[in-house]
Amino acid sequence: MIDFGYGISPSSAINLDKFDRTMFEELAREEPDVLKCMACGSCAASCPTAGHSDMNLRKVILLLGRGREDEALRMVSHCMLCGKCLIVCPRGINTRHLILSVTKIYQKK
């Protein structure tokens, strides 16, 4: 193989065809409320880590539903479990337990 000094870069696109939904469905069985998120961003806005880390619960939920588990788990690792997101969620999602379930279910990987 020749090194030209550049090469084919991996796609940044979300390819839903390659997304195995089993894990996400398991999460949805355990936390049906994960489906209720309407991406308002209240959780991310009030998060005490905002501005200090890339933790964004809205994105965590979204990315898990798009097959980007690694990114989501990296975000979750910054969570302090303080529960502010739980208080501000307009759809009443139990965000704290959702985060715990995410770590539990995706840990099996």
Add this chain to the structure above:
Amino acid sequence: MELTNQQRNVVIIGGGPAGIEASKALDALGYTVFLIERENRLGGHLGRWDRLFPYGTPADDVLGQMTASMGRVKWFTSTEVTQLNKLERGYNVILSNGLSVLADALLLTTGFTLFNASKKEEYGYGIYDKVITNADLEDWFSGIPVPAVGNPRRIGFVHCVGSRDEKVGNRYCSKVCCATAVKQACEIKQQFPDAVVYCFYMDLRMFGRGYEDMYLEAQKKYGVIFVRGRVSEVSEDKDGHLFVKAEDTLSGKPLRVTLDLLVLMAGMSHNRAVDPIARTLALSTMEDGFLKPKDSLTAAQASYCTGVFYAGACTGPKTLPETMAEARAAATNIHEYLQEQ
């Protein structure tokens, strides 16, 4: 000489929900009402729909209830207006069935036409076999065979097809498509529970009572996946599946998915059939072709032309309840107008 109400004629052009509702209201006030419908049955677009959002009421039931008693309304289907003359007082309306009516007032309830989805070439309606419209899907729900539907495992709904799109000349929101898409997404999940259903939306405009609940149900009960991003292009792959591109704007990443069925939520376009009438009577229209009411707040049913009134989607996209309310309002306006004559 004082004329009785019965001696006064009102001609209503367009036998959809607005026309039907207004004709009954005016009939109840004693006027002689002529209801003209181009198609071979009353009901307009409502007649083609299977169930209605947000509660899934069968459209046939609604229409049946509306047309159950038409009173003394003289209604003609498969009939068009061939000639329209403004008289000193009122209008002379000549119909394709040969009838000529001297109308004291004219009500336009000409509604809308469904946006021609093939104009959005990148979605391939009419080219790719598995791309259908919301109306096609309603046909399928009503039991009319639509071969494209097949037995899909992955289904996509594209919101805002022909709406909020300056390129096709429709800058406005068609109002009903979001709710229709969510309704249809739930309905198709009822038919194919194992299918994965995506809704590609720009904004979800769930403004009406019960709409938000419908949205919540679509998410939680039916697991419909909402992707905020407009589908940019559709292609067919080797096996005839649809390869769809959109941006997942909430994650800021391009998104690719292969689907077995794509439903385009065609919006409302103005009804071109009303153009000759508008020209004859010199009625004002807006840049998108819809008729322009005298004042959108205080005289929404009035035109700039004496004795000509509007109701329903001829002045812009409306939901069914809005259309019905406008029809009843127009009947009242016409009544006031005729009493002053």
Add this chain to the structure above:
Amino acid sequence: MKDRFISGYNDFVLPFVIGMSFILIYLAIGIIRVIAQLPAQDRKKFFLSLINPKLWIINLKDIICDVLLHTRIWKRKPLLGYMHSSIAFGWFMLIVLGHIETWMFVPDRLSTFYYPVFFRFFVMETDHTIGGSFFFFLMDFFLLIVLSGVFLAMFKRIRSRIFGMRRTTNNQLPDRIAMYCLWAIFPVRLLAESFTAGIAGGSFLTRPMYWLFSNFLTNTYHILPTWWAYSTLLGTFFVLLPFTRYMHIPTEAFLIVLRNAGIKVSHPRKGYSIAQIYSCSNCGMCIDACPMMGQKKNLRYATVYFNRLLRRRNWARCEESADKCLMCGKCVAVCPVGVDSCNIKRSLRGLKAAPAPADYGYFSTYSLSESAATSPSSAEPAAGQEKILYYAGCMTQLTPVISKAVGTVLDRAGVNWEFMDRDGGICCGRPLILAGRDERAREMIRSNTELIRQSGATVLLLSCPICYKVFRENYDLKGIRIVHYTEYFDELVRLGRITLRNSGEKLVYHDPCELGRGCKVYKEPRRVLGAVGELVEAEKHHDESICCGGSLGSLTLSYEDRKDITMHSLDNLLYASPERIVTACPLCLKTFSPYSPKKVSDFAEVIVQNMN
């Protein structure tokens, strides 16, 4: 008084001997196991406590009060207290007196441990002595006491409400058999002693019974069968004991010794926790106490059932129950035994927690908020002047009314203070600890400690009880006073640094769980509020106050279920028709506000409104 039989033995004692031997061996093994399972540090503490005479006195006092007299239940529900102490103390006295009698009259029989129990069978009365009658009287008296307790216990099964209990524990089969045994033991003993009273003598209870029976029965025929029955019941009861709620009888004393040694829960099913859960008497006091019990479906999450499931190692259901718990601590507060179930549940959460990787590297990007770092007051305070660092915490960010009011009070009082997390900060760590993730919380504690030390403050002021508890218990901030704003404002008032006017408004104070039961702060907020209005009490208050429902303690409770708890808690607060509810916790404030028919205010807000 002398031996009736040379052998001093009869076959009927066998069931008792077998049962007693079994339970003694079982207990010995159990105690050894518990001690073995203790972490090395705790084990050391335990052994050290055994040679500490001061602790001996405390242990003795606690055992007498809690195990025998049930003073805690007495305080809460006298009738129920009488029921428990009559059986426990009465029975204990019967055993003690039996031994005293044996020691006095047939001292050489003391070596057989069944003899004192069946004393009346083995002796015959040779002459009446004052001493003998006295003991006979005492024996009959305590038997009567026990019998009265048993009678109440039977009655309680049918009509628990009379005892102030809306719900009682539902018993399992072994429990029920043991319960019937317990119910039968003392009436049968009465019968046995009555039939034997002609030979062995008796007192005001047994003698009349003997005469009564002799009118229509040949008492001698019934002596042996009734003693057999008595012994069999005792034996059965002892054998069943480890599998029933009555295991608390022997375990509780051990628990007291362990607790007084300063041991804390470290594993949900090992060591100290075993002593805890076996000490649970299944009395069911925790059922009514639990704020979740407003909904019938939540009954199964009551602590008593949790303890029972944990004894059986039903991990799945235990976990569910532990995750549901609000950690309000009320079940611990009302528990007659003082089972520390919150910490057992917490440690279970920790045990079952997924080993998720945590990355708190970003903590280094936090600093003291701009104002705290640069304001002129951040200069070294003058000698003797305290420098206050106010940490609002995450939740207070959602209730700015609190931090604003706290600031106003401090400014008015002329206090030298800084706002540690005006621009947001690191969580205190308590929410993670509540979720059983103590290890992860340690990073927060370390980073916050560093920030606080950096500030040079002498006092750390907190408005959030959740933070307050963790700062008090888990932080090492020697030299820095940690104080809740209710306490601090009380101090300011008493020092005259702020003066208040009484508006006459009728106020009710809600004790936040973490502040009241958690940190025992009750009187300070009340004292201050009493000065600004007419303070009334809720129906349940202090230790028995009801959680607002917003607690971060529960992991799984849905917001719909939380709402039920909130409504229940509000009903309780509105008992004396107050005009306003005052609380001292941002979470309570946020939880109550949307649903309360009466205005809900924060403590500091009320102070600001009534400050001169």
Add this chain to the structure above:
Amino acid sequence: MNYEGKKRIWSEFQKEIPDDRYFYARSCIRQNFNPGAEQAFLDIVRNRFGKDFYEDPLHTTCGGIAYHSDTTPEETSMTIIARQFSLMNQAGYRNFVVSCVTSFGLHTEILQTWEEHPEIEAKIHELLWKACKREFTKPDFLMHSSDMMYHYRFLISEQARYPLINVHTGEPLKVVEHIGCHYSKIFPSKSVGGAEYPRVLAGLVEALGGSVVDYPERRHCCGFGFRQYLVKANRGYSLTNTYKKFESMEPFHPDLIITNCPGCNYFLDRWQYVIAETSGKTYGDTPGYGIPVLSSEEVSALVMGYDPWDLGLQMHQVAVEPLLDKMGVQYDKSRKYKGVGGKDLGIPASPANIRIF
């Protein structure tokens, strides 16, 4: 796929193409990469069809690459193009045909700009006069050379010696048609068939007997993208774009890629070599060879019986021999690397992962 639906759309994007009398402007890059293509074009239209296509030796580059690389302002290109028009006026022609798609796009853009902003056109008149004392008038018709190939497609098929049919199987060859972005994406109405389903090459391929492959990434850029390739730091991006196209067309096993743009031709061709040499992967119907990429002129000439080596097909990276064999084209293997008069051009080094003969 509904062909009738496509026809309906094509019918909406038709343009008038004059049959004769054109002023021809070359492509600066194509003259160097594939000079045979333009030579063949002129030979076909002039000598085979007897049309009048004038080429002025004084005409220059249009400046399109510099413009799209953000190195010259639009006015520069406008003035250059105005000079081309002036040359056309001078030669007495009213129709202008360009060989390059970027150039075609730029011409279209400039004409459209002038139409919307006459003041800019006036300024260019002034600039041109200052620069070289010339006047100009705009052409009546602006065409791209592929428009001409499309226009003459039936003339070509009449003279076809080797239609796009696999002589071994009798099946039509599977042809990927790639349209340069600047042909129709900027002004769909100035194209044949529009931007979504362009007709210009599809019509030619059909007329020559081939079948068009419609693959999902057909709309995608070839990867050139000017700055993307020209700035080396971005070059991976250019390559990745091309790679995406090849991945998308792979399941169809195409025999040939036909393009109308010199840049696309070059990049679709050369990047196959780079992909092969960096990832070991080759595409197409003939394993190990890749997919030949030819311009519409080259394909037309090949079909009409021009000798492949006279056409300069050896200038392409991907070997055309498998295609020639499928078409049944007679050719002399030994002439491949011989220049004019049998001059030995030398044999290129053989790449490791893509076969060149």
